[in-house]
Amino acid sequence: MEVQILGAHQLELKGARLTSLLIDGILLIDAGGVTSALSLPEQKKIKAVLLSHHHFDHTRDLVTLAANAAYYWQGQLAVYGLPYTLDMVRNYLLDGKMYANFLEYPGKDKPTVVLEAVEPHNRKTIGGHDVLAVPVKHSVPAVGYQVTSSDGKSLFYTSDTAAGIADCWQHVSPQLLIAEVIAPNKYGDWLKTAGHMCARLLKEELIQFRQLKGYLPRVIVIHIGNLFEQEIRQEVAQVARELDADISLGYEDMKVTF
Numbered sequence: 001m002e003v004q005i006l007g008a009h010q011l012e013l014k015g016a017r018l019t020s021l022l023i024d025g026i027l028l029i030d031a032g033g034v035t036s037a038l039s040l041p042e043q044k045k046i047k048a049v050l051l052s053h054h055h056f057d058h059t060r061d062l063v064t065l066a067a068n069a070a071y072y073w074q075g076q077l078a079v080y081g082l083p084y085t086l087d088m089v090r091n092y093l094l095d096g097k098m099y100a101n102f103l104e105y106p107g108k109d110k111p112t113v114v115l116e117a118v119e120p121h122n123r124k125t126i127g128g129h130d131v132l133a134v135p136v137k138h139s140v141p142a143v144g145y146q147v148t149s150s151d152g153k154s155l156f157y158t159s160d161t162a163a164g165i166a167d168c169w170q171h172v173s174p175q176l177l178i179a180e181v182i183a184p185n186k187y188g189d190w191l192k193t194a195g196h197m198c199a200r201l202l203k204e205e206l207i208q209f210r211q212l213k214g215y216l217p218r219v220i221v222i223h224i225g226n227l228f229e230q231e232i233r234q235e236v237a238q239v240a241r242e243l244d245a246d247i248s249l250g251y252e253d254m255k256v257t258f
């Protein structure tokens with residue numbers, strides 16, 4: 001399995017894109033920073049998009065990707081998510097008021113974007129991969145995704161989530177865990193209510209993972225709060241030492257093959 005981190009940050013700046021992962025060149029997880037990260041031939045290979053939740057920093061490049069698919073190669077994108085997530089996309093992002101309605105363009109019978117609901121804990125085969133959506137604890141309905149390739153390699157992406165996702169661990173067995181850390185430990189109390197993580201909260205989740213599964217996967221941290229990157233890097237490194245685990249910060253255009 002090859003995982004390409006297109007966007008690893010909370011905010012977009014020169015050199016920092018919003019959350020997006022590309023799996024084996026064809027399956028996109030979240031669409032925060034896609035079209036500025038990939039050439040047209042690379043974009044053309046994308047067959048499906050898995051949305052973890054509707055927040056703009058995870059969905060906005062659906063518009064630019066759909067425009068490229070519609071205008072450059074007349075392609076079709078299947079976009080998967082919770083029914084609530086898809087309703088938000090339909091009503092506010094691809095509603096046809098700000099731009100073309102890619103849910104109906106170029107024709108209602110063959111639109112550029114097709115929305116497909118996922119049901120938590122119900123496996124689906126998407127783009128030749130086994131996909132499992134697992135609910136997480138964010139400020140809006142959200143799921144993490146386990147994606148397993150045909151050779152049995154799996155990753156789990158937590159999406160944006162607060163602490164307390166130990167329930168997830170019962171359902172997944174990844175070799176690679178992609179998790180979020182948005183801010184330093186000093187904001188831990190606030191993050192619990194905001195639906196996000198710091199390194200200390202991630203450590204507690206990883207301890208529970210190891211207790212339940214008997215191992216820890218490699219962990220890559222994304223959704224990094226740009227302003228706090230150095231502090232987050234130090235705190236994540238400390239957790240890696242304390243747990244004797246492979247935990248590091250992701251970055252734009254990082255490729256992981258396993």
Ligand SMILES: [Zn+2]
Nearest residue numbers: 053055138160
């Ligand atoms: Zn969010």
Ligand SMILES: [Zn+2]
Nearest residue numbers: 055057058160
């Ligand atoms: Zn986010």
